[in-house]
Every structure is written in C-alpha cells, then in structure tokens.
Amino acid sequence: MPPTRRLLIRAAFAAATLISAQAAGADPVTIRIGYAxxxxxxxxFAEGTSAATARAGNFVEDEFKGAPDIKVEWYFFKGAGPAVNEAIANNQLDFAYQGDLPSIIGRANGLKTKLLLASGAHKPTYIASPIDSVVASIKDLKGRKVAxxxxxxxxxSLIKVLEANGLAERDLQILNMDSATANAxxxxxxxxxxxxxxxxxxxxEKKLAKIVYTTKGDDPRFGRYAHVLVTEAFETAHPDxxxxxxxxxVRAAHWSSEEANRQELLELWGKSGTSTSVLAEFFAGETLKYRNTPLIDELFIDQYRQAAAKSKEFGLLRRDVDFNGWFETKYLDAAIKDLKLEGYWTPYDASGKPRAN
Structure with a gap:
C-alpha cells in the first residue's frame, strides 16, 4: 500500500475515533420544566392550557424520542408563580409555564428569562361566593373577605376588575390563599x-358556591395572561x-386548537383530576384557537406592559421592568414556519380586537 494512502487511511480512522469518542462522551442534558x-x-398534571397538553400528551418527551442523552422532567408547584420564581432563582428549572404578574415580578427582581410563547393567554378569571350569600356582583365585594x-x-386580574368597578384592593379584606385552601x-x-x-x-356544579362574575365575555384585557419561558442560561447554552x-x-398548541379534538382534549386534561364537565363549562362559548393561541401578539405584549405599570401603581413591585429583549419570538416564528401554521391563529391588537394576519 502506498505511504500516502496509508496516511490517509490512518487520518480517517483517527478522525472517526475522535468523533466516536466525542459522541460517547457527550454530556447528558436534563430539561427541567416547571408548571405554576x-x-x-x-x-x-394541570389543565386548561396548551402547556398542560404538552405535559399530559408527552409532546416534549416525544420530541426527544431516540435521544437517550436528553431527559425531560416536569415539576408542579402548589405555590404557583411565586414558587416558580424561587425555583428559577435557585437554578432548579430551565423552562416554565407561568402567569404574567409573577414573571413580571421576577423580571423586576433580576431573574434572567426569555418569554417564548403564549400559553393560557386568554384564560378567564372567576369570582364565586357561598351559595346562599348576598354577594351577587363585584361591587358587593366591598368590605368583605375575599381569597x-x-x-x-x-x-x-382581580385588581383590573375591581378598578373597572370603582373599587381597589384596600376596599376589600384580602386573604392570601392558594386555590385549594380558598375553595375549601x-x-x-x-x-x-x-x-x-x-x-x-x-x-x-356541586351547589356549594355560585359564580358571581367571570371575565369571559367581558373586556379581554381583564383576563389572565400566561406563557412558557426559558432561562437565559439554558437558551445560551442550548439554542438547538x-x-x-x-x-x-407549538405542536401541543396546534393540537389543542383543533375543534375536532375538543372532547379528547378535555379528557386529556382530566388527568389533573378536574372533571370534563367542569372543563367543558370553562371553555364553553369560546373557540379552542382563541384560548390556546401561542402568539405573542400586540395584545399580549401590551397586557404585560400594562401589568407592570399597574403592579407598580398598586405596590406589588417597586422597580421598573425592563422589557427589552424579554419577548424572544424567533423560536416561535421558526416553529410556526416549520409546522406550516402561518396564519392559523388570529393575532389581536392592543385594544383586544382581531387583527389581520
């Protein structure tokens, strides 16, 4: 065998050995996802959002099938958004589903995150009183104990609704309770x-309370807004x-937006322990596309800016919030293009009105 060819074969073998060694020595990655x-x-499990669908339907796990070095872990927080902030601060999460206010507070306090897509962006708020209560409207809450x-x-959301009805938090006796405690x-x-x-x-449904108000059907700006975020550290280290x-x-959002999947979707969310009849009522009268859109549109962005301003006005945070670079839509845009979903969801303007794609 000619010396030149022998050298080429040895070089090729060495390169292949190096690539194999690098692959074998690749560090495994655990993707830690929190849910507020x-x-x-x-x-x-949870319900009512495309992020809940992603968990219950194993959409993230399926994305990494055939990748033994990638592990996906989910964490659910009874303490909701504030508990998620604590976990992010302690470097215990890489992604999270979280609402607008806690994320804004985290941003103001120095948490380094990027908002990737909306999830549960048009989620309605409900206010209920005991079944035989005289409370029948928002204005009846004045001076009363509200959890x-x-x-x-x-x-x-409560603050916005109170303001629209000429009230403020100080007009109520606010009790800080998680949902399970408040319901009991x-x-x-x-x-x-x-x-x-x-x-x-x-x-x-059990005749233990009565709904006295819901933001559903009211001004869309009164509802709750939420998203999926990534920590800056994870995004920088692993953009792929x-x-x-x-x-x-986004696949989970699309599947959750198809009306043909409505019943199956409710049953999937039922893994959370919430009955399908309750979930059916929660989504009654609204399209799945509206409730499960992943778009970070003008309404979404404006609501976060308004939320920051109101949070400071009402003493929920002391610092201004820097929104520069926080809404990172390049991954969402790429996913929508890759999945051929351009124009599928309707964007809304800052006033809450549909905008042409």
Missing part, C-alpha cells in the same frame, strides 16, 4: 368570595434544544 399549578390532590393567591395572574374555605362559608377558575366552577422544546409546545 398542580392537579387535584397534588397530581402532577386570592397574591402574586399570581389571578391577583392581577368558600365551601365552608368561612369567606365571602374567592378568585379562581375551574375549582370554583366545580363548587358551583430551546428550539426543539418550543416546537413541541
């Missing part, structure tokens, strides 16, 4: 009202994985 809620009786979990997007207190008639969603619908996780969430 938890199912009934602490079940590790809400502070620092959550439900808290911010309401059923026991220990409080005058509670702020929430499916848990309150469930109590009303960030894209693939975003792709998985």
């Amino acid at each position: 809620a938890i199912g009934v009786d602490n079940r590790p 809400v979990q502070r620092g959550t997007n439900g808290h911010l 207190a309401l059923a026991a008639k220990e409080i005058d009202a509670a702020v929430g969603d499916t848990g309150l619908i469930s109590l009303a 994985l960030t894209q693939r996780v975003t792709n998985a969430f």
Whole structure:
C-alpha cells in the first residue's frame, strides 16, 4: 500500500475515533420544566392550557424520542408563580409555564428569562361566593373577605376588575390563599368570595358556591395572561434544544386548537383530576384557537406592559421592568414556519380586537 494512502487511511480512522469518542462522551442534558399549578390532590398534571397538553400528551418527551442523552422532567408547584420564581432563582428549572404578574415580578427582581410563547393567554378569571350569600356582583365585594393567591395572574386580574368597578384592593379584606385552601374555605362559608377558575366552577356544579362574575365575555384585557419561558442560561447554552422544546409546545398548541379534538382534549386534561364537565363549562362559548393561541401578539405584549405599570401603581413591585429583549419570538416564528401554521391563529391588537394576519 502506498505511504500516502496509508496516511490517509490512518487520518480517517483517527478522525472517526475522535468523533466516536466525542459522541460517547457527550454530556447528558436534563430539561427541567416547571408548571405554576398542580392537579387535584397534588397530581402532577394541570389543565386548561396548551402547556398542560404538552405535559399530559408527552409532546416534549416525544420530541426527544431516540435521544437517550436528553431527559425531560416536569415539576408542579402548589405555590404557583411565586414558587416558580424561587425555583428559577435557585437554578432548579430551565423552562416554565407561568402567569404574567409573577414573571413580571421576577423580571423586576433580576431573574434572567426569555418569554417564548403564549400559553393560557386568554384564560378567564372567576369570582364565586357561598351559595346562599348576598354577594351577587363585584361591587358587593366591598368590605368583605375575599381569597386570592397574591402574586399570581389571578391577583392581577382581580385588581383590573375591581378598578373597572370603582373599587381597589384596600376596599376589600384580602386573604392570601392558594386555590385549594380558598375553595375549601368558600365551601365552608368561612369567606365571602374567592378568585379562581375551574375549582370554583366545580363548587358551583356541586351547589356549594355560585359564580358571581367571570371575565369571559367581558373586556379581554381583564383576563389572565400566561406563557412558557426559558432561562437565559439554558437558551445560551442550548439554542438547538430551546428550539426543539418550543416546537413541541407549538405542536401541543396546534393540537389543542383543533375543534375536532375538543372532547379528547378535555379528557386529556382530566388527568389533573378536574372533571370534563367542569372543563367543558370553562371553555364553553369560546373557540379552542382563541384560548390556546401561542402568539405573542400586540395584545399580549401590551397586557404585560400594562401589568407592570399597574403592579407598580398598586405596590406589588417597586422597580421598573425592563422589557427589552424579554419577548424572544424567533423560536416561535421558526416553529410556526416549520409546522406550516402561518396564519392559523388570529393575532389581536392592543385594544383586544382581531387583527389581520
């Protein structure tokens, strides 16, 4: 064998050996995803959002099938958004589903995150009172004991609704309770009202409470806004994985937006322990596309800016929020293009009106 050819073969063998060694020595990656809620009786599932679909339907796990070095872990938080902030601060999460207010507070306090896509962006808020209560409207809440979990997007929604009705937090006796505690207190008639969603619908279905108000059908700016985020550290280290996780969430959003899947979707969310009848009521009268859009549109961005301003006005945070670079839509845009979903979801302008694609 000629010396030159022998050298080429040795070089090729050495290169192949090096590539094999690098592949074998590749560091495994665990993708840690947090969710700012938890199912009934602490079940590790949630409901009502495309992020909940991604979990219950294994969309993220399926994205990484055939990749043994990639592991996906989900964490659910009874303490909702504030607990997610703590986990991010302690470097315990890479991605998270979280509401507007806690994320804004985290941003103001220096948490380094990027918002990737909307999830549960048009989620309605419900207010309920005991079944035999004289409370029948928002204005009847004045001076009464009202339970809400502070620092959550439900808290911010309440503030907006009160303001629209000529009231403020100081006009109520606000009690800081997580949803399970508030629901139990309401059923026991220990409080005058509670702020929430499916848990309150469930109590009303059982004739243990009555719904006195919902943002559904009211000004869309009164509702709750939420998203999926990534930490800046993970995005910087793994932009390729960030894209693939975003792709998985967008697939979940698309599947969750198909009306043909409505019943199957409700049953999938039922893994959380919430009955399909309650979920059916929660989504009644609204399209799945509207409720499960992943778009970070003008309405979404304006609501976060308004939320920051109101949070400071009402003393929920002391610092200004820097929005520069926070909304990172390149991964969402790439996912929509790759999945051929351009024009599928309707964007909304800052006033809450549909905008042409």
